[in-house]
Amino acid sequence: MGLRGSKPTFDDSSNVVYFIQIPLRGLRVPNLSPFPLKLETYLRMAKIPHESIMISTLSSKGKTPWIRHRGKDVADSQFCIEYLNKQFGVNLNEHLTKEQQAVSRAILKMVEENLYWVLVCYRWFFMNPKDMGLSQNIPSLIFAFIRRRVRKYANGQGMGRHSQEEIFHIGKLDLQALSNYLGEKKFLFGDQPSETDCSVFGMLAQFVFSNIESPHCALIKKEFPNLERYCHTMRNTFWPDWDQVLKGDASSTKL
Amino acid sequence: MRLTFGDTRLLALAAGAIAVGVVLFLNASRKQRKRKKLPYKDESDTVYVVQIPRGKKVPSPSPFPIKLETYLRIAKIPYENVFARKFSSKGKIPWIRHRGKDVPDSQFAIEYLNEQFNVDLEAHLTKEERAMSRAFLKMVEENLYWALACYRFIHDDVRKADYPSVIPTWALLLFGRRIKKYAWGQGMGRHSVEEIFHITKLDFEAISDYLGDKKFLFGDKPCVADCAVFGMLVQVVFNQTYSPHNALIKSEFPNLERFCWTMRNAFWPDWDQILAA
Numbered sequence: 331m332g333l334r335g336s337k338p339t340f341d342d343s344s345n346v347v348y349f350i351q352i353p354l355r356g357l358r359v360p361n362l363s364p365f366p367l368k369l370e371t372y373l374r375m376a377k378i379p380h381e382s383i384m385i386s387t388l389s390s391k392g393k394t395p396w397i398r399h400r401g402k403d404v405a406d407s408q409f410c411i412e413y414l415n416k417q418f419g420v421n422l423n424e425h426l427t428k429e430q431q432a433v434s435r436a437i438l439k440m441v442e443e444n445l446y447w448v449l450v451c452y453r454w455f456f457m458n459p460k461d462m463g464l465s466q467n468i469p470s471l472i473f474a475f476i477r478r479r480v481r482k483y484a485n486g487q488g489m490g491r492h493s494q495e496e497i498f499h500i501g502k503l504d505l506q507a508l509s510n511y512l513g514e515k516k517f518l519f520g521d522q523p524s525e526t527d528c529s530v531f532g533m534l535a536q537f538v539f540s541n542i543e544s545p546h547c548a549l550i551k552k553e554f555p556n557l558e559r560y561c562h563t564m565r566n567t568f569w570p571d572w573d574q575v576l577k578g579d580a581s582s583t584k585l
Numbered sequence: 586m587r588l589t590f591g592d593t594r595l596l597a598l599a600a601g602a603i604a605v606g607v608v609l610f611l612n613a614s615r616k617q618r619k620r621k622k623l624p625y626k627d628e629s630d631t632v633y634v635v636q637i638p639r640g641k642k643v644p645s646p647s648p649f650p651i652k653l654e655t656y657l658r659i660a661k662i663p664y665e666n667v668f669a670r671k672f673s674s675k676g677k678i679p680w681i682r683h684r685g686k687d688v689p690d691s692q693f694a695i696e697y698l699n700e701q702f703n704v705d706l707e708a709h710l711t712k713e714e715r716a717m718s719r720a721f722l723k724m725v726e727e728n729l730y731w732a733l734a735c736y737r738f739i740h741d742d743v744r745k746a747d748y749p750s751v752i753p754t755w756a757l758l759l760f761g762r763r764i765k766k767y768a769w770g771q772g773m774g775r776h777s778v779e780e781i782f783h784i785t786k787l788d789f790e791a792i793s794d795y796l797g798d799k800k801f802l803f804g805d806k807p808c809v810a811d812c813a814v815f816g817m818l819v820q821v822v823f824n825q826t827y828s829p830h831n832a833l834i835k836s837e838f839p840n841l842e843r844f845c846w847t848m849r850n851a852f853w854p855d856w857d858q859i860l861a862a
Contacts (some may be wrong), residue, residue, distance in 0.1 A: 391775040408781070433796035435787060436720035443727035443772075483770030488727075491675040496693070503719060511716035 368532030652816035
């Protein structure tokens, strides 16, 4: 699995959105990376016709996922969403007040720029590599190589400079904030889901469904059970085919 | 090539000279380090805040010392600044020392001080407001921070950004190269100048929309998130006044400037007096 994979052929005359994600189909989640899961949940929520392609070609920014639509490549899940909102006249935040939209952005950033690094540090520094949740273990040499790069990134970002206990504590405070804000509500802002629900679900699903051995999963079950309830709500609503997706082969799925 | 006896003697002399030089250098640095020993009185209750020296336009060109100091002032915790380029055990600045204990990272420092001094700036908030406070804190420190850092260190000339003169230009430029590497790993550094400005605008908009007409983020009483937002926004509003971000705030989010003045007048009445001459 080289990271500079082959480029697939696209039909740039159609209106189909090609959704390209790295082939990290987990045993218990459709993708081990939270961002493809976020973007695909958005595509389903917004009912945008798309074709999912699992190949190892990264975006122009060196990340996953990215999309191609009418010959245009868009990198970064959030820029993809902004692009698609414009192209398809979608606004999943329409029902939110101005203050709620502001809170929505703050939660989005807390989850993607803070909690995300808690997840990354856990998986690459503290977790037993066998618990990655893939159908095949990552060879230890490749794991060590990737871990070195992740450590460089995490130290630069800041999270990597903290101890294991400190990182867990930071994660706990983020999860507590999510749990307290969600409360008894069905979705973050009430009975209707919104854009940020896609991101929060993409991230929480990693702890709740994939890394079930993690102390974060135990913490959620014990202290923030509404987050687990929320993950099931999102999964049942937007991924009724979750089990089929996990069992199915890793090639394109049409929706 | 065969070494003659003369060559060997010369090599031995050179090695000896280098060894002596190294020992003299290490001894001199040790003496210098001893002279630069920081003035802590560990038996007192004073909190020592170690940070880089003051700027001419803002108390610090970094948002985190301003966040920390603002918190200390709101909480009325007695503190003393130690202006030095001494980095914490995590390689960052600011950090605090209290009763002989060093606590790096501004947020861990605040949590430590909350416990030590029985302070809770969020006591008046509901559970949901506390959650939102955390979200805004993280958006500002883990997203907006990187967007503004990319502007300051990569897109613009960092020498304009009110760093104290004790920090030489080469050190600033070197730090800028490091920020560029860090920003790539963090993610922000992979976006274009326009994309980063767009991200900054969305963050400003969120803070502005949530603040609205309120005095502070959550009403009439400030909390830790206000300190973090203030520390970050003063860099745009008072420090880098030439930046497009400053123009953006003035034209589209004037309540953010109003907020900065409110915080400054309330908790930094000595602002003008403490700035570097």
